[in-house]
Every structure is written in C-alpha cells, then in structure tokens.
Amino acid sequence: MGMSGGIICLWNNLVLLKSNIICNENYVVVDGLWIPGDVHIRWITVYSPQILSNKIALWSLVLQLTVTWDGILVMMRDFNEVREAGDHYGSVFNDRQAKFFNDFIEGASLIDIPLGGYNYTWTDKWGSKMSKLDRFLVSDNFYESFPHITGVILEKGIPDHRPILLKESHKKHQEILSSIDVKIDHGTTSEDDFINRKDALKSLSDLARMEAKDLSQKAKTKWALEGIMKNDVWIKEPGIVKAEFMSHFSHRFQQPTCIPTSLDTDCSDPSLLANVTFLKDLFLVMRSTEQSENVVVIVHRDRMVSLSNSLLLFRI
16 A cells, blocks of 8 residues: 555564455455464454545445454554544644544454554654554454553654554563562462462563563664765665665565576576676665764675675675
C-alpha cells in the first residue's frame, strides 16, 4: 500500500504453529497455536487507508474477524487514525474521525495497550507534524495469558514510522525468584520450586541475551542515508535517489547470461555490461548517527570486506 508496497508477516515456527492465513488489501490475518503458552492466537496486521469511508469499511470487515474468533486476539500496526487530541502534534484534530475509530475499538471489546518510549509513531520528514498512528489492540483475555507484557515505541530509522514492540517484562520471573528465595530461607522448598527457579533464571538470562543482541544489531545497522554520487554528481533529492536504486537493483536481480571474472569481462548480455558500467559510476555514502566519521560504501564484486573502521568495500 502506498510507499510501503504491502504487508509482510514473519513468525518463528518454533513459537507459533500456524493454522490459517487470511489476506486482504488492508490486513493480513495469521491464526495459530502459541506454543510456549499453549493458547490459540489470531494476529491481525492492519494498514488502514486514509479516506474516512474506506476506513469505516475496513473497521466493519475487521470487526467480523474479532467476533468470530474465540481465542486471544492481537491487532497491530498502522491504523492511520488517532484516538484523542493528545495523539498528534502540528495538525488539526478531527474528533469525528476519532469517534469512528473509538467506536470500532469499543464495539470489538479491544484494549489499547499503553506504549512506552516515544510519544508518536509517525512524523513527516520536516518533523513539523507527528501522530500516534500505530498501536496494539488486544482482546480482553490477552492479559490472562500474558500478564507481564508491555508495549514500547522504538527509535525511528529512515522510514517515517517508528517500529512498535510487544515484550515480556522481567517482573514476572523476578517475582517467581523472590517467592522461591523466601521459601528457601524458611526451609519449605519443594522439588518443583527448584525446577521453577531454574526455569525463571533461564528466562531472565534469555531476555537479557535478546536485549543485548538487539542493542548490538542496532549499533551495527543504525545508519542514515546521505545521498549518492553518480557520474561525479552528488545527488541528495530522495525521489532521484530512489529511482537510481530502483533502476540499478531491478537490473541486478535479472538472470545474467554469463558470470564476469572481472569488471572488464566482455559478455554478450548488454544489460550485464550496463550493470558493470553502473557499478563503476555509483558511490553511496552513509554516515553513522553515533559517530562523526563518514562511512564510504563502494560497490564491487565477489564479497564484502572491511578495510578500516571508517571505510567499507562491498564486493557483489
């Protein structure tokens, strides 16, 4: 839809055993068994249209998906609507549109999970307008199986929407450990208590490891696109940059008729020669948002190697 191009849903087969999928232009439904809790969950990922009449039609369709499901339900992502005046900044609040959205949430008996972190999930490229368009809406039985789940708005990258995340709080496992430690002090522990204590310690360790991995990945991928240089001309206009990348990679992913051994290889496929010429001319500069140094990315062939802390050579 729009600039996003569609909806993609990914899951871990070791955690969610899929039983059914329903696809629509504005939503994707994934039903399955949540293996860790042995509960059935319906996940609905929404991308709402901007026109009010189309939104109302979407709310009607999604409402049917909620009333026909007996298990836990989680609805998420971009609803393209705010619920109250405090959910936006820099634009006029439309209480009529918000009322339609709030009536839908109330009619479906959904709970809007509070989101920590940042206040808004969307911002325009100038930062003059901001809105809370993304959220998690869950059924009233959600907290019976996930009592310690919290929501958070994460840091924004290049896209205009901030990602949102549901995560399990450490509180549950810490409470289990505390209660068992009290039993240990009084000498009243059972074999099950020691098993539960071991499981709680493992869960805390897994959560800490996942958070550390998350932070590490953020540090590696936190880059801001500055522009491209083509034919000795520096280009910063987003539309032109996008067109250049689209043109380049649409050719790069075509099946070649031969594999060059060097950039000077003479192949019979004209498009391959055009790609080689493009590789000679295209230089992409990115900068780290946490470091002052520039990182130059040069397209070449075979594989990627790191030349230094500030220079990367991509060989593809």
